[in-house]
Structures are given as structure tokens and as C-alpha cells.
Amino acid sequence: MGAWSVIAFLLPMYRQLPDAARVLWFAGVFSLIVGSAVFLRLARPLFPGVWLFAGLASAIAVLTATDTATIPENAFVGAQLFAVLGLAVFVMTANVRRSRNFVAAFSLSFLAGQSASSLAGIAQAAGFDVLGIETVQGRAAGLSSHPNVLGLMSSIAILVCLTMLLRGAPQLGTSFARVALGALTVVNVGGLLSTGSLSSMMSAGIGVLVTVAVMRDRIKHFVLAVVATAASLWFVAEFTSVFNTFRSPADRYLQVTGQTTADSTWDIRKLTYEYAWQSIKEAPLFGRGLPAEYGGTYDGITLTHNIFLRAWFQGGVLLAIAVGAIIIAIAVAAIRAVVRKQHGGAAGVLVTIAAFALTSAFFEQPDYWLPAIVAWAAISVDSNGLQPPQRWRQSDVHVGVRESVSTRSKARSAGDLETTN
16 A cells, blocks of 8 residues: 555656656556455445456557557557556456555545645646646646646645535544645645646536536535635735736636637647558558557647547547547446446546546546556445545454344353253
């Protein structure tokens, strides 16, 4: 658990780590996944066939996605996809099954690292240079490599905080812990706003709606959390100049739709979709190649900003079917969570990541997949999602002991009667 906690803490800033540290993080992730699989530390997740097929499709894509790439060139990315899609969910499900603290430890470690990245994003948006990183076109990247990465990570962190706050988080002990959670929520909302990433904001909104729908019995807590967050943001905006340099969502909408600039990012996305689809129609079975250098679309550089189309364009039809099956499985899991009022945080995280993946260059990146895999494992084990585990009360232990002694006494008495008879 300790190794995974370190990985979770560094996950939001993985792409900006020094080269040696980035290699160690990457090697640590895949060593833990593959090592656990080799020693059969695996457990059955929800819808295992979906993930097994995804792993198989990834392996086949190495051999068939050769329109422009070669098999050796495909091997590295294909191995990543095989480990992440075909093995990781079984490993993480086993980790969650083995330790009731795993999801909580992973989530809190991630929250700590991401909150630091969000603070850096807020500082950058306010005009400060943080570790040599500044805003690009008014958009902050925090400690990550790109505003969209910070946007997704901030969205996940918001859902972690929201889930704990909605549950009341009695395990956290003092009211100070709840205030700290509220402060971290505000920080990550600020981090999300500093990115100017509309796709991340929309994904976060969808995730919050799913989480609240699942936890609708605690709607009063949600309203209080929203009011407290809005009041905190208003106070910061009113009495400081932090938000003066932020690009508002309205400004970003005008830019994205091309109303204030010649370069509409929505038009760029559509160009990637059109190029990928045209290529798919010309060669629907086999992909061009799994590495990013073979994924360039209309300009030879920009990647397809949709995971389904990118999987088909670069990996072929089997990989596209596998990705489509994962997206459908996430939708089914979210619907079940809403109906059953279970796993609000995990369902919200999954839906947020899926929505983001449909509008971004999402593919084999482990920092994108790991939060989704942990959330899926949490649902698979029927755990409390992102809620820290409750400790047993001493009285419960005493009652359990008394009931066990009583049961054994009755069993002995029944045995005596049978012998006498």
C-alpha cells in the first residue's frame, strides 16, 4: 500500500517530474501491476470479460496496427495498454479486497499531491512563475504538463472531497478535518478554473451530478457544501486579486467556439475527428500504429481528441470495440450506482474520466487510467468507494464475542442431546 500511496501522490505531477523520477514512477507503476499478475495477486472485477477482451485487443493491435508503424514500434505502447487494460483492474481489485484502507489511502495521497498542483495553478493564473512554469494563453498547468491534465486531476480531487463531505466523514474525527476538506475543495475548484479547460469543467459537472444523484439522500449536505464553496470563492475574489487574471469559463467558451479568436479549439477537434474517420473508412480493420507519432491527423501532429476514434484510427477495429465496451460498462456501472444509491464517489470519478476521454487525446497514459482503475476496483469489491473505512467500535467487538460464545454453547448443547438420545 505504501508504494501505491507514493505513486498516487506523484500522479498529478508525473509528467513534469525530472527525467529520472519520471522513469522511476513509470517503472514502479508497471512493475507493481505486472509483478502482482505474475504472482497471481489478482481478483475478479465487475464485468471481467470487458477487461480481458481489452487486454487481448491491445496485444492483437501490436501485430495488426501496422499500416504505417512496425510491430517493434508498436510493442512499447501495446505493452502499456495490455498492462493497464488487461491486468491493472484485476490487480487493483485484489488490492482493495485485501485491504479496506487501500482506496482511502490512494485517494487521500492523490488529493494531497493534486491540491499542491492546484495551488501552483492558482499562483500561475495570478501571474507568478512556479518552478519555471507559467500560463500559456492565460491557462495554467499547475505542476502537470498541460492545462487539460490539471483540469482532469482537479475534477477528480473535487469529487474525492465532495464524496467525503457528503458522507459527513465521521471517521475523520474533528470538525477541523471537515474544514480542511472544504478548503481543499475550494483549492481544487480554483485549480480547475485556472486551467480554462471547458472539457474538464463539463466532465467535472457530469461527475458531480452522478455523485449527487447516487447520494441524493444527503442533498442537504451537498447544498451546504456548494454554498460554503461559493462563499469562499466570492471572499477570495472580493478581497484579493487572485482571480483578476483568470480566464472565465465564458471567455473560454467564446475562444473555443471561435468568436474571439481565429483558432477555434472546437473546430480543431472536429478536424481531427473528420481526418480520423476518413482514414478509418479507407482501412477499417487495421490501425496506423500505436505510438503517438503515428497518430497525427490533419496537420500531421494533432492527435485525435476522442478515445474511441483514436483507438480505431491507431489501433484498429478490435481495439475500438474494446474501448467502446469499457465506455458502455462505465455507463452501466454509473446507472446501477444511481439506482442502488451506492458508490457515489467512484461512479462520479468514472463518468468524469470517460467524459473527458471522449473530448481529449486520451489513450495509453497511465496517469489518466489509474484513477479510473481504482474507482472500478472500489465498485467491484462493493466497498464504500472513496469513503475512509470505519473502525470497529469496541462495543461491536464485545457483542460479536458474546454472540459467538452463545452460538458455540448452543451447538454443544444440541450435540449433547443428540448423544443422549
